[in-house]
Amino acid sequence: MSEVYAVRRGLLRDRCAAAGSAAALVTRPANVRYLAGAAPRGAVLLLGPAPSEDTLLCPRAPAKDPADGRPDEALRQTVLPAPGGDPVVAAADLAMALGAESLAVEEHDLTVARHRAMGSVAPRLRLADLGSAVEQLRVVKDEEEIACLRIAAEITDHALGELLESILVGRTERHLALELERRLVDHGADGPAFATSVATGPHSGRGGHRPSDRRVEEGDFLSVRLGANYRGYRCAIGRTFVIGTTPADWQIELYDLVFAAQRAGREALVPGAAYRDVDHAARHILESAGYGEGLAPWTGHGVGLEIDEDPQLAPAAMGKLDACVPVTVEPGVHLPGRGGVRIDDTLVVRPEADGGPELLTITTKELLAL
Amino acid sequence: MSEVYAVRRGLLRDRCAAAGSAAALVTRPANVRYLAGAAPRGAVLLLGPAPSEDTLLCPRAPAKDPADGRPDEALRQTVLPAPGGDPVVAAADLAMALGAESLAVEEHDLTVARHRAMGSVAPRLRLADLGSAVEQLRVVKDEEEIACLRIAAEITDHALGELLESILVGRTERHLALELERRLVDHGADGPAFATSVATGPHSGRGGHRPSDRRVEEGDFLSVRLGANYRGYRCAIGRTFVIGTTPADWQIELYDLVFAAQRAGREALVPGAAYRDVDHAARHILESAGYGEGLAPWTGHGVGLEIDEDPQLAPAAMGKLDACVPVTVEPGVHLPGRGGVRIDDTLVVRPEADGGPELLTITTKELLAL
Numbered sequence: 001m002s003e004v005y006a007v008r009r010g011l012l013r014d015r016c017a018a019a020g021s022a023a024a025l026v027t028r029p030a031n032v033r034y035l036a037g038a039a040p041r042g043a044v045l046l047l048g049p050a051p052s053e054d055t056l057l058c059p060r061a062p063a064k065d066p067a068d069g070r071p072d073e074a075l076r077q078t079v080l081p082a083p084g085g086d087p088v089v090a091a092a093d094l095a096m097a098l099g100a101e102s103l104a105v106e107e108h109d110l111t112v113a114r115h116r117a118m119g120s121v122a123p124r125l126r127l128a129d130l131g132s133a134v135e136q137l138r139v140v141k142d143e144e145e146i147a148c149l150r151i152a153a154e155i156t157d158h159a160l161g162e163l164l165e166s167i168l169v170g171r172t173e174r175h176l177a178l179e180l181e182r183r184l185v186d187h188g189a190d191g192p193a194f195a196t197s198v199a200t201g202p203h204s205g206r207g208g209h210r211p212s213d214r215r216v217e218e219g220d221f222l223s224v225r226l227g228a229n230y231r232g233y234r235c236a237i238g239r240t241f242v243i244g245t246t247p248a249d250w251q252i253e254l255y256d257l258v259f260a261a262q263r264a265g266r267e268a269l270v271p272g273a274a275y276r277d278v279d280h281a282a283r284h285i286l287e288s289a290g291y292g293e294g295l296a297p298w299t300g301h302g303v304g305l306e307i308d309e310d311p312q313l314a315p316a317a318m319g320k321l322d323a324c325v326p327v328t329v330e331p332g333v334h335l336p337g338r339g340g341v342r343i344d345d346t347l348v349v350r351p352e353a354d355g356g357p358e359l360l361t362i363t364t365k366e367l368l369a370l
Numbered sequence: 371m372s373e374v375y376a377v378r379r380g381l382l383r384d385r386c387a388a389a390g391s392a393a394a395l396v397t398r399p400a401n402v403r404y405l406a407g408a409a410p411r412g413a414v415l416l417l418g419p420a421p422s423e424d425t426l427l428c429p430r431a432p433a434k435d436p437a438d439g440r441p442d443e444a445l446r447q448t449v450l451p452a453p454g455g456d457p458v459v460a461a462a463d464l465a466m467a468l469g470a471e472s473l474a475v476e477e478h479d480l481t482v483a484r485h486r487a488m489g490s491v492a493p494r495l496r497l498a499d500l501g502s503a504v505e506q507l508r509v510v511k512d513e514e515e516i517a518c519l520r521i522a523a524e525i526t527d528h529a530l531g532e533l534l535e536s537i538l539v540g541r542t543e544r545h546l547a548l549e550l551e552r553r554l555v556d557h558g559a560d561g562p563a564f565a566t567s568v569a570t571g572p573h574s575g576r577g578g579h580r581p582s583d584r585r586v587e588e589g590d591f592l593s594v595r596l597g598a599n600y601r602g603y604r605c606a607i608g609r610t611f612v613i614g615t616t617p618a619d620w621q622i623e624l625y626d627l628v629f630a631a632q633r634a635g636r637e638a639l640v641p642g643a644a645y646r647d648v649d650h651a652a653r654h655i656l657e658s659a660g661y662g663e664g665l666a667p668w669t670g671h672g673v674g675l676e677i678d679e680d681p682q683l684a685p686a687a688m689g690k691l692d693a694c695v696p697v698t699v700e701p702g703v704h705l706p707g708r709g710g711v712r713i714d715d716t717l718v719v720r721p722e723a724d725g726g727p728e729l730l731t732i733t734t735k736e737l738l739a740l
Contacts, residue, residue, distance in 0.1 A: 060667070067580060083667030084686065105482075112477035112485045113499075129483075174555050182548045208411075210437060297430070297453030316454065 004144070005037050005072040009054055011137055013047055016104050021128050022049040023100035025091050028109040030305040031134035032056075033232055038069035045075075046091045048098045052076075055094060057087035067190035069232055088114050092122040104130035132310070139302060139310050140324050146348055148233035149303070149326050152193065153346055153360035155228040156237050159183035160363050168370055169218060169243060173198040173211035176224070184228045193227035193234030194307045204240060205332050205340020207296050218244040221251060221339040222370070223332075227307065227346075234307040236328050237361035238344025242369045250338075255367045258333055258341040261285040262365070265299055265313070265329035269349050269357040275317035282331045283315070291333045300329040303346055325349045326360070374514070375407050375442040379424055381507055383417055386474050391498050392419040393470035395461050398479040400675040401504035402426075403602055408439035415445075416461045418468045422446075425464060427457035437560035439602055458484050462492040474500035502680070509672060509680050510694050516718055518603035519673070519696050522563065523716055523730035525598040526607050529553035530733050538740055539588060539613060543568040543581035546594070554598045563597035563604030564677045574610060575702050575710020577666050588614040591621060591709040592740070593702075597677065597716070604677040606698050607731040608714025612739045620708075625737045628703055628711040631655040632735070635669055635683070635699035639719050639727040645687035652701045653685070661703045670699040673716055695719045696730070 012035065016024045026032050026045040033039035035047075040062030046055045055076040060083060062068070071077060080090055088110065095103045103122075105115065107129045118127060141149070162183055163176065177196040184192055199209040204221035216222060225238040240258075242251055265282030282299040286292065300313035303326050311319055313327065321327075327349065332342030343365055348358040382405065386394045396402050396415040403409035405417075410432030416425045425446040430453060432438070441447060450460055458480065465473045473492075475485065477499045488497060511519070529550055538546070547566040554562055569579040574591035586592060595608040610628075612621055635652030652669040656662065670683035673696050681689055683697065691697075697719065702712030713735055718728040 084684070107482035107486070108484075110482050112475075112480050112482055114478075115482045116477070175552070178548070178552045178555060182545070182552075185544050185548060314454070 004142070005035060006051065006074055008137060009035050009047055009051065012133060013051070015133050016047065016130070019104065019128070021100075021102045021104035021130075023047060023095045023098065023102070024104040024130050025088065025095070025106070026130070026134055027088060027106050028134070030309070031106065031138070033069055033305055034134060034138055036075055037072040038062075040068060040071070042087065044087045044091055046094055048095070049100060053098050057090050057094070059083075059085065059087050086114060086117060089117050089121050092118040092125055096122045096125055100125065102126040102128050104128045106130050106134070108132065135310050138304055140322050141304060141326060141348075142324070145233060145304065146324065146326065148231045149235050149346065149348070150360055152189070152228040152230035152233050152235040153237070153362075155184055155187040155189045155230060156226060156235060157361060157363045158187045159228070160224065160226065160237060160239065163224070164241070164368065164370060168216045168222065170215055172213050172215050173200055173203070174213060176216070177211040180224065180226050184226065187228075189228035189230055190232075191229045193229040193236065197223075197225040199223045202337055202339050205334035205342050207332055207334075207342065216243055219248070221341065223340070223342045225342065225344055232305050234303055234305070235326075235346040235360060236303060236307060236330070236344050237346065237363060238330055238332075238342045239363060239365070240341040240343060240367075242367060245369055247367060247369060252367065254333060254335075255341050257286065257289050257291075258331055258343055259365060261331040262329055262343040262345070265331060266345065266347060266357060266359070269321065269327065269329070269347055271321055271323040271349055271351050273321045275311045275313050275319050275321065276315055278321065278329075279313040279315055279317065282329065286331060286333055294334060294336075296332065299331045300327050302327050321349050323349055323351055374512070375405060376421065376444055378507060379405050379417055379421065382503060383421070385503050386417065386500070389474065389498070391472045391474040393417060393465045393468065393472070394474040394500050395458065395465070395476070396500070396504060397458060397476050398504070400679075401476070401508070403439055403675055404504060404508055406445055407442040408432075410438060410441070412457065414457045414461055416464055418465070419470060423468050427460050427464070429453075429455065429457050456484060456487060459487050459491050462488040462495055466492045466495055470495065472496040472498050474498045476500050476504070478502065505680050508674055510692050511674060511696060511718075512694070515603060515674065516694065516696065518601045519605050519716065519718070520730055522559070522598040522600035522603050522605040523607070523732075525554055525557040525559045525600060526596060526605060527731060527733045528557045529598070530594065530596065530607060530609065533594070534611070534738065534740060538586045538592065540585055542583050542585050543570055543573070544583060546586070547581040550594065550596050554596065557598070559598035559600055560602075561599045563599040563606065567593075567595040569593045572707055572709050575704040575712050577702055577712065586613055589618070591711065593710070593712045595712065595714055602675050604673055604675070605696075605716040605730060606673060606677060606700070606714050607716065607733060608700055608702075608712045609733060609735070610711040610713060610737075612737060615739055617737060617739060622737065624703060624705075625711050627656065627659050628701055628713055629735060631701040632699055632713040632715070635701060636715065636717060636727060636729070639691065639697065639699070639717055641691055641693040641719055641721050643691045645681045645683050645689050645691065646685055648691065648699075649683040649685055649687065652699065656701060656703055664704060664706075666702065669701045670697050672697050691719045693719055693721055
């Protein structure tokens, strides 16, 4: 397993060297975990000119929590001697000691104050920008990463499936959300991948709705969005149900529309498809039906060590899908005051020859009346 | 209520003006909430030269979630027209339009990349450092803030009290933690103030232990740490119990020691006491008993809109306590392989004439055998 991390660091080292930096400092936690196998709280990763110099700098002795992952044993590990010190400052020192003249840092993560502190301690070290080089490496997943996502999705499907068997009317959004999170953990998740959203009645269909004290009522739309974190890998599923025996006509129509949009988005997931075309496939169905106004700025995004990572499936996104990129497809329509529908899946882009996109979240997308 | 926010912004405006900046940009979410009454996701607050120019800039239409607070109605509110835009760039533009020559920003929060983007869009705007001016304003709380903390502590005590009445043996740390979080919400919390920690047996007494699948066993120490978030205000309680009928001698000794340290810390909470002296009061008792080695670098810290804010009660901390500062006192000892004890309270510093420190978390600190 350890070689995986060394290979990833090697790729990054090559990119840095090509850009003129002999050393790089990775601070964004998901990037640290990707390259080091673990991201103890506050830890940063210094890539030296030579692989044997790669060092994980921790602000204090890391707690040994299996859910945090295990640091690659091929990596040097240093705990700062003084509590309260900033590992990025120690990393600047170390980079100087290793003879680096230039250090690439993650300017999109590092604060101005920390950047300045590095400059003060190592004034002759040129601080360059690493940009989103690690995020770009993370886009295409290896099969081990996809296996983690697959397990995360299985756990998520189980948790949701159990909820559907229970009585829902009269329970609050908050309770249902907490129960879903408990079930995720019951089934082996390290935790929820993000804050579980449960939205009833007029709240339904709203992206990122935070559970309130509203209770589920007969006739409601109920939309839920949840996902498991398994070994750091996060997936998402979203489903909308109807409470009661018979959905109203407007509910059936809206559901069918969002379902069609979501299917179009899923079907557009082929290697080589432009991000914006996938977005367009789903979006134009909703727009043509007159729901263009309140749509979210994206209809899907990458998932992995973060729940929302590159690529973004949005009208202005630049780039094309590769195989082995896991993404969500999650269009939704919310009608203020009435409610709405969201359907989210996590899928892995696969070539047609391999059967097309691999659906990880397999809970039915029929409109269930619960 | 609205005047509170205007007064706070007025204080900050005065400080900025004194430091030579006519305008300030607040980006840290807790600081935005403190000055604006709410912090919709991604929103930033621009303080203009005149109070009527103060503007909350939101990346998109904010979801109306009561738990997020309500934006002060005296404040201008702008939603960025284009999705994906960065409100700090719009704020730099607006500051220029308002005639500001200099804008103070939170360099400890703003990333290098965002800072640079502001510089590109407004090259003639001098970007100064606001430092932790807002954090400093937040240290001393008004009675309304303390009332929120008091309610948060009541909720927390209730949730913990109910847990103590249930059967614990055989249940996992994860389950107990999830149950505590559910109970917090049941009793009116907007959510947990931080990730609830439940630590059994050899895990007990470890600060920040993340709940595992270990089950509670007879003879274990069980330490829990939890807190409610009520209207944005967060408190913490930590208690350690013994499972079974009779604690072992080493358990009683260790408990009494940590209890004595925690009491000493609490008793040191008087207006005018140096932060480091409060820390010392608790710490030296543990050190004298030979447990100096593995101690946390602090024995307490401020609480409010964040669970861990200024001041820090630590050996090298500079500054003195004021009245109306809520802090935790939370010493602990963990013996690797055996377990340990943590006792955390949230208190408000009050003058002796007012009865001394106000204990918010009132669950008993006797060593209960459950």
